[in-house]
Amino acid sequence: MYPNLSNFVKQKRKEARLTQEEFAERAGVALTVVRKIEQGKENLSLAKVNQVLLMFGSKLNPMNTKEVEE
Template sequence: MELSKFVKQKRTSAKLTQPELAEKAGVGLRFLRELEQGKETLRLDKVNQVLKLFGYKVGAVQLIVEENEKG
């Protein structure tokens, strides 16, 4: 699942608005909106501030590369 969809799903499950989640996480509303819209360049420390409220953090995930995609 994409990070943007994950955060939005967790927020709506918690019945929080974007402004409420931004305040609870200590990030700006603009940052949260960009996160939920899938902006590709975001500060990881701030992403983790948001994820921490739901018991998660950003981590490394190994990519699975198809044989035909290898060099």
């Protein structure tokens, strides 16, 4: 349904009818974090990405761990 993280975040934000600025404020991150995620930038902090994803009840884990968050 969502081919990548950037599309997922952008689609969910739009479904919530939030601007990038409003979404960043609610997620507690800088506007640049939301913009970088939506632009598909690769050098992002996992903690910041997870802070954004928590708005949707989701979370990413490092690939080298055995635990998977559902």
